[in-house]
Amino acid sequence: MSLLKKIFTAFRGGAREAGEAIVDANSIRILEQEIKDAEGHIAKAKQDLTTVMAKEMQANREIERLQKQIEEYEGYAVSALDKGDEALATEIAEKIAALEPELTVQQETKASFSAHADRLKELVKKTERQLAEYKRQLVMVKTTDSVQKATSAISDNFSSSNSKMMSATESLERIKQKQKNFDDKLKAAEALEAESSDSSLEEKMKKAGIGPQTTSASSVLERIKAKKGA
Amino acid sequence: MDVKTIAKRLADLDIDTRDGYDFDYQIIPGEEEVLQISLSDREEIPVYLTLTDTQILCISYLWDEEEIKPSSKNEMMEMMLDMNIPMPLSSFSRIGDRYAVFGALSLNSSIEDIAHEIVTLSDNALDSIEVMSDFLN
Numbered sequence: 001m002s003l004l005k006k007i008f009t010a011f012r013g014g015a016r017e018a019g020e021a022i023v024d025a026n027s028i029r030i031l032e033q034e035i036k037d038a039e040g041h042i043a044k045a046k047q048d049l050t051t052v053m054a055k056e057m058q059a060n061r062e063i064e065r066l067q068k069q070i071e072e073y074e075g076y077a078v079s080a081l082d083k084g085d086e087a088l089a090t091e092i093a094e095k096i097a098a099l100e101p102e103l104t105v106q107q108e109t110k111a112s113f114s115a116h117a118d119r120l121k122e123l124v125k126k127t128e129r130q131l132a133e134y135k136r137q138l139v140m141v142k143t144t145d146s147v148q149k150a151t152s153a154i155s156d157n158f159s160s161s162n163s164k165m166m167s168a169t170e171s172l173e174r175i176k177q178k179q180k181n182f183d184d185k186l187k188a189a190e191a192l193e194a195e196s197s198d199s200s201l202e203e204k205m206k207k208a209g210i211g212p213q214t215t216s217a218s219s220v221l222e223r224i225k226a227k228k229g230a
Numbered sequence: 231m232d233v234k235t236i237a238k239r240l241a242d243l244d245i246d247t248r249d250g251y252d253f254d255y256q257i258i259p260g261e262e263e264v265l266q267i268s269l270s271d272r273e274e275i276p277v278y279l280t281l282t283d284t285q286i287l288c289i290s291y292l293w294d295e296e297e298i299k300p301s302s303k304n305e306m307m308e309m310m311l312d313m314n315i316p317m318p319l320s321s322f323s324r325i326g327d328r329y330a331v332f333g334a335l336s337l338n339s340s341i342e343d344i345a346h347e348i349v350t351l352s353d354n355a356l357d358s359i360e361v362m363s364d365f366l367n
Contacts, residue, residue, distance in 0.1 A: 143282050146262045150280040150289070151325045153260025168293035169366050171274035172359045178271040 028145070031138050038131040042124055049120040052113050059110035066103040070096055231337065233257060233265035233279060236286075239341040240267070240348075247342055249349045269352050275359075277348050286335040288347050290355035293366055295327040302365035309362060319347060320354040331355050 073096045080089035158165055166174070205211040237255040245252070252270035257263060258278075265279040278289045298306060310322040320331045331354050333347050359366075 139282075139284050143285070143287075146280060146282045147287065147289070147325055149260060149262035150264045150278065150287075151328065153258050153262060153264050154266070154278055154291075156260065157258045157266075166274060167297050167367065168275075168359045169297075169363050172356060172363070174274050175272050175356065182271065 028138070028141055031134060031141065035131060035134045035138065038127055038134060042127045042131065045120050045124045045127065049117060049124065052117045052120060056110060056113035056117055059106050059113055062106045063103065063110060066099055066106060070099050070103065073099070231281065233263050233281060236279060236341070236344065237265050237267075240345055243341060243345055248345050251349060251352075253348070267348055269349070272352055272356070275352065275355050277351050277355075279344075279348070281337070284337065286337060286339060286344065287332060288335070288344075288351050289323075289325075289330050289332040290351050291325075292329045292331060292355060292358060294329075297366050299365055299367060306362055306365040309365075313358070313361075317354050317358075319350045322358075331358055 073092050077089050077092040080092060240253055254268040256266040258266055262280055266276050268276045275290055280287050314321050320333045323330050323332050331351060333351050335347055
């Protein structure tokens with residue numbers, strides 16, 4: 001069973017309570033061992049691959065050498081025939097006949113090394129995929145583990161500090177209230193500032209005799225006199 | 231890298247990088263060290279940061295199983311699935327019987343990215359509670 005499946009099965013089985021290990025330390029160790037093994041397999045396969053590919057190259061060189069030799073002797077045989085020396089031509093042909101099975105052997109050897117190399121390459125690819133998968137699973141397991149440990153540390157911290165856990169809505173209310181208090185204070189400060197700048201402006205206008213003028217006894221008397229005279 | 235280093239580097243950041251929020255840090259000891267980050271005026275719903283072998287995990291806990299109105303649970307789950315992709319940088323999850331929003335970052339993330347993640351996660355946590363408060367007691 002894959003580890004992911006195991007984790008989900010554990011979740012369903014109710015092992016979700018914080019602090020309760022979903023994946024025991026042992027399975028983490030097993031997974032880590034599997035990763036180590038897979039890495040070992042890859043290293044070994046790569047080493048084997050180097051050896052096999054070297055042998056493949058050797059066989060290739062041998063094939064080329066034999067083919068060249070056969071070609072050369074075939075040329076000699078033609079020359080011998082041209083000179084009418086049938087006996088020499090036969091002797092050369094015998095030499096070629098001896099070389100040909102050697103070539104066949106080398107070709108077979110080469111084919112077998114090539115096939116081996118292909119198998120090793122496939123193995124390395126497969127193991128690398130497997131390794132990536134193990135690593136991904138290990139990350140999931142370890143993350144599950146850390147998050148649970150972190151959550152239980154946070155819970156322990158809460159209970160040891162004796163602070164009462166508020167509900168989500170209560171918390172939000174308090175935060176909003178603080179925000180509102182802050183906004184109110186800001187508004188009050190703004191209003192206050194506006195007021196003081198207003199009054200200083202009026203002060204200046206009054207001094208300059210601009211704007212609504214405060215009534216004085218003399219101005220009232222002027223008004224009454226003006227009415228009376230009318 | 232450990233959570234203490236991250237706390238120190240976050241503290242050294244310019245406040246604008248933290249979207250104007252002051253961060254308050256507390257290291258919670260345990261088998262898995264956790265950095266608790268409280269944003270100014272949002273102390274009730276902190277962001278928790280923890281490191282795994284491969285990633286930086288930021289988590290904010292939303293509510294417990296028992297806070298959910300039983301008749302609304304299905305609808306709540308569906309809304310979480312619907313919101314998961316549109317919600318920037320964070321996803322919903324459940325750890326034990328606690329629902330959470332979380333964001334995962336590469337271990338190579340810059341400290342600015344981590345700060346951005348923390349503020350975004352906090353915004354998402356508050357938005358999620360607001361949006362789903364009808365499903366909660």
